[in-house]
Amino acid sequence: MPTWPEKRSVLGRRVRRADGPLKVTGAAKYTSDVQPAGCLYGMILRSKWPAARVTEIDLSEAARSPGIKAAILVRDGERRVRYYGEELAAVAGTTKQACLDALRKIAVRAQRLPFVVKETDGIKPDAPRVWEEAPNLSKPQVTERGQVEQAFAEADVVVEGTYSTQIEIHHCLESHGNAAVWNGDELTVWSSTQGVFSVREGLAGNLGVDQSKVRVISEFMGGGFGSKFGPGVEGAIVARLAKEANAPVKLMLSRFEESLAVGNRPSSIQKVRLGATRAGKLVAYELDSYGTAGVGSGAATEGGGGGAEFPAPYIYAIPNTRVQHRGVALNAGAARAFRAPGHPQASFGIESILDELAVKLGLDPVELRLLNDPSEIRQREYRLGRDRFGWREKYRSPGSSPGPVKVGVGCAGATWGGGGGGTRAQAQINPDGSVEIRCGTQDLGTGTRTVMAMVAAEVFGLPPEAIRARLGDTAYPPSGGSGGSTTAASVSPAVYDACEKALTELKQRTGLEDVRGENWKPACRKLGLEPLVVSGQWQKGLSSSGVGGVQFAEVEVDIETGLVRVRKITCVQDCGLIVSRLTCESQVNGGIIMGIGYALYEDRVMDAGTGVVLNPNLETYKLPGIADIPEIDVVLVDMPERGVIGIGEPVTIPTASAIANAVANALGVRISSLPITPDKVLAALGQVKEVTA
Amino acid sequence: MNRFRYANATSTESARELVGANGVYLAGGNDLLGLLKESIAEPGILVNLRSVPGLDQIEPGDAKWGLGAGVTVAQIEDHPGLRQAFPGLHEAAAEIASRQIRNVATLGGNLAQHSRCWYYRHRDIYCLKKGGDTCHARDGENKFHSIFSGNPCISPMVSSLAVILTALDATVVVQREGETVTLTMTDLYQRAWDNPTLHHSLDRSDIILRVEIPTRWSRSTYLQVAEKAAFDWATVSCAAAVRVADGRIQEARVVLGSVAPVPYQVAAANRLLQGQTWSDALGGSVAERLLRDATPFAHNGHKVPIARALMQRALRHVS
Structure with missing residues (x-):
């Protein structure tokens, strides 16, 4: 099995984005251009x-x-x-x-x-049917392990809650x-x-x-x-x-159309019950959840976009569990895969009730997670992050900070796959020493070009800017879709393989022993008129999957206005071998910012009376702006022995959960539905009079 | 967006002639462009007012300042003299939208902007404000809507500058039917209190020429709560202005925005402050009076405590 070089001179470094100048000058041509x-x-x-x-x-x-x-x-x-x-x-x-x-x-x-656009209306037996053939609410999918009722009966403490997450729209910058x-x-x-x-x-x-x-x-x-x-x-x-x-x-498509018909993250309404021993060991878990994937939900999904289910009880090992998921079809655009599909919803439900348990038992939330999280990686990360964030100094009992602006902290963990496969790449070495790398992958803006150039530069002993990385074309060797955080872990090994083989062939054709670095140009000149073109493919051993990450959030909440501001997020994330440190950190920042949007701002609003999306624009569908972004502290737990693992998705998962837990810690009451907006905060604090219509 | 003609006006008189029966005026265009793109406004002609000379002056004065209607929000934000004379005006200007928008948005356009109600702004919803017979927000998604209204439409007035200018007791000089008339800020919005189809009291051919702000105020301030820290509409805004002498409040105005179809103030609440010195208890009484008639809907009850908090903070700051 091939391995990455022990000594690395390019990989893991901070290298400027290969296409940065093209993008900031407008020279990069997008489809819209x-x-x-x-x-x-x-x-x-x-x-x-x-x-x-x-x-x-x-x-x-x-x-x-x-x-x-x-x-x-x-x-x-x-x-x-x-x-x-x-x-x-x-x-x-x-x-x-x-x-x-x-x-x-x-x-x-x-x-x-007749139509129906709200989850709570859609589940009613007399609701208009979205699909004629079947009721809106699908048959439950139930999975059961162990002896759930017995475990609850024997548990020292039981906590219950209902947690809900909203529909989030992708709203890509380019439509x-x-x-x-x-x-x-x-x-x-x-x-x-x-x-x-x-x-x-x-x-x-x-x-x-x-x-x-x-x-x-x-x-x-x-x-x-x-x-x-x-x-x-x-x-x-x-x-x-x-x-x-x-x-x-x-x-x-226009921004308006983006809001209607090209996907979203399904909602969830999660009724959760959790049982534990007095010491905090989890023994029983029950989930009854439903959500909507729009017209893609329900029993009669005719080519719909998938359901609203998610992994439960997510990252925790609980011996006795019963999990029930249902989808409710609505007259609304279908869901599509959305950065870590299912995971942010899963995280929000379990991490919220875990903190409820911590409060009930008088336990430190980090300790409760260390007690119940089976992942060695996250155990390490919680310990590391706790010190780095200053958790022990910052954590107080819920609602105990003085003054009208309450401060609180929270944490949450996440898991993701992120492995690679199914990719071919081609290295072309020209007689003048210039290098082209071709791969039929695509760069979502995450830095794939930079990753390709850095891998080739490492092998050839050249600076990354000497490599021309070409991608985004079916005329190039095939690669898979860029989803599931698989791109870096698929493309890097394929490029590495192609370049290693090209290097061997260059040595053979030129009869030179050392062709790297300074010897590169003279060696290439010996190729004469014929460039060297060598193919490679993804190889086992250069990538792996399965990452853990934890995040800590510090927030302040103004109890008179209900406003939440995030002060700081600390993210500790495993990602195997880091190829490009700058773009990797950039991915983490982006994931966290998206998580902040999920926590505090984003929400597709459907109107029950007219059936339209009421906020089909970025004025009223609110995304975090620069002024809403806190200090973000990124700690990458480098594990080069594991090979390349994708990072795009795991980093967005726990952010909203950590923020929600921090808000609950600040206030002493929990806002159990996302996004956490001032109206919900003030209502939870008993500041809003009930209006009887 | 429909097809329309475009003309540069060279004087306010020529603008009025050009706008005719189915035209609209164009200044910064921020509000109008959205209305055009959603086909909510379908004018036959856009008459550009930026080409009219003399509308962009900032004129300091001992008794009052004059601000041309074409002065941009960014110019208001950046003007050191204005900032010193009317800190609340600076604060309100600085909270509006983004710097890019403030660079082109004008004072007149900000005051004359239309409702941001998401039913009104939706291309396929015909509502009371557009001449229909239903306010969809009353029983619908009314999180951002009014808690006071004199008519069945509950879309609020959201101009930040209107809120502070009302507190400062500014007047608005308007060209109307070839005459020049002066309106109080209350006059400028009063017709929208009763009439669901109106956003302000201006007629189609009226042109705001300038705003005049009296200098008698000792202090002023503007505060808002918006969900986002920048580039978001206020959930509730509040402006306060006071004239203080001999350690006592001689005269005070406290005004709320985004809660009513007009900048909302209650004369009796203002009078409670007269001759008093500040205390939180006094603030509580003023808040009670100001918010007494609030009638929140299913999703906007939070505006009441937010208004109370902002009002207390604003008055505490200026008193």
Whole structure:
């Protein structure tokens, strides 16, 4: 089995992002920047009804509208629509205004149907059905271990609570979208995607053309977070529009559309019961949870986006457990994978009730976790983080800090996989000594280019900036989608393998023993006219999976206004061999900031009366801004012997739980639903009078 | 967004002619652009007021300051003399949106902005404010809505500058039907108290020319609570201004924003402060009076304690 070099001169260093200058100067071309000659704009007509039977869509007037080159139906014939924003038709035109004007001219005949958009309404037996064939609430999935009732009966203490998490929208900085160009029967698509190969597969299948005739390019992209693996309805639409118009078409979704139809994190409403011994050893756990993945939930998930279940009791080993999950279908956009799917919800429920138990037993929350967390890695991290954060000095009994601005601390842990596989890469060494590395992966903005360049630089003894890393193109050797925090652990070994083999071949072809560093250029010159092109692939031994992380939060809460401010987050995270320290830390910062958004700000608001998303913009769907970001202290527990492990997802998991626990510690009462906004804080403090309607 | 014409006005008179029956004025455009993009406003013509000379002056004075309607929020924020004379005005300006927006947002535009109610701002919802027959917020998602209203619409007035300018007893000089009229801040919003379709008392062709602020105040302040630390609308805002002499409050104004269709003040609450020295107990009485008629809905009851806290803090600060 191959191994990483013992002595590393490039790996683990702080190296500037390979594409930093391109990005800050605007030279980097994202899909939204791509403008093929003669390119038309595409735009989608969406349902204005949360539920309706659509009997007729008349495109004739739109098709004749000035500047319009194509007008298509998303689906022929009579159809049901099941959420506000579902795609109905699309046009391509010479300007955005031409498209807007044309969309208004599409006549839709539809019969409104009853709808339901709130979880608590959707579970009622008489609620309108989202899918005709089955009730909204799915049959429960139950898993049981041990003797649950007996264990609860014998437990010294039992705590109970209901914890809920909201729908979170991905809101990638670059919206979903594609530009499509047909050349005869061959299609080239620029796509803002997490998987150039999965988009190719999806498009080829959808259009009924060979995969060999579809090329997908994603040179730069502005975030996906799990919502950009396939071409989506909008991807299939843009290819059809381009065919129909016989011209290139670009279709980028608007921020409004991003809020409706391209994924979200399912909600959860978790009823939890936890039993323990007087010493704090967990003995019994029961969960009854339901949540919604929008139209993707429920028993009749016709190609829906997955359920609302999550791992429980998450990272803790409890001998007696009963776990029940249900999904409730609603007339709302379907969920998609979202950075650590299921884990933040799982973390919030269990970590909240653990702190309730700690309070009841008078135990330090860190001690309670050390007593019950089976992971050796997290045990180490809790001890390390506790000192670094100053936990012992900062932790007080709940609600005991003086004055109107209460201070509190909390902690939480997380787990993730993050292994690699299924990737090929190619190294090309040119006679002038320049190096190109090609891999059909994509860079979500996390630094994959930098990672590729650093691995090659390590092998060849060159500076990373001497390496040209090329990615985001199905013309390159295949790699998987960038999801599950697998990219670095997939790509790094493949690049390493290709470069090691290239190095061997360079030595053979030149007859030189030492070709690295200073000898590089003279050796390459001996290649003559023919560059060296060598393929490699992911190899066992260079990556592994399974990481643990813990986070500590310090917050202040103004009990007169209900405002929560995060003062500090300390993150201690295992990530195996660190390839690129700067981009790694950047990933941690990003994950924590996303966790702060989940904890305090983000919430998709559905309106029960009209069935629409009420906050389809970044004005009222609130993301943390710079002023909301606290001091973030990142401690990377370097374990090079484990090889490369991804870090994108684990770092966002425990943040909201740690913040919620810190708020409860500050106040002495718990806000058990996310996000923790001033109205909820003041209500929990008994400051808000109940309003009887 | 609909198709529209665009014209640069060269004088306020020409602006009024150009705007006609279906035009709108354009200043910073922050509010208008959103309305256009969501097809809530569908004007036939945009009449640019930034091309009208003389609307962007800041004029200091002994008895009052004059601020042209075209003065940007950033200019108000940055002006050292204004900051010294009216600290609350500086504080309010500095809390508005982001620096990029403040760089183009104008005083007149801030005062004349439309409701931010998410039902009103939604392209596919027809509500009372748009001429429909239902206020969806009353039984819907009303977390950010009014706790006082004189009409069935419960979308609040959210201009931060209106709140502090009301506390400072400013007046607004408006060109109306070829005349120049002076409105109090109360006048500027009064029609929105009763009429659900209005955001302020201005007619379509009215143009705000300038705002005049009396200098008689000893101190002023502006505070707000928003969910985010920056670039967010206030859940509740509060401005206070006092004139102090001989250690006693001679005159005081305390005004709340984001709680009513107008900058909300109660004369009787202001009078409670007159001739008094500050105490928390006095603040409590003022709060009781100011919030007496609050009628919160299912999701905005938190505005009452927040208003009380802000009011106490603001008055404590200036007294």
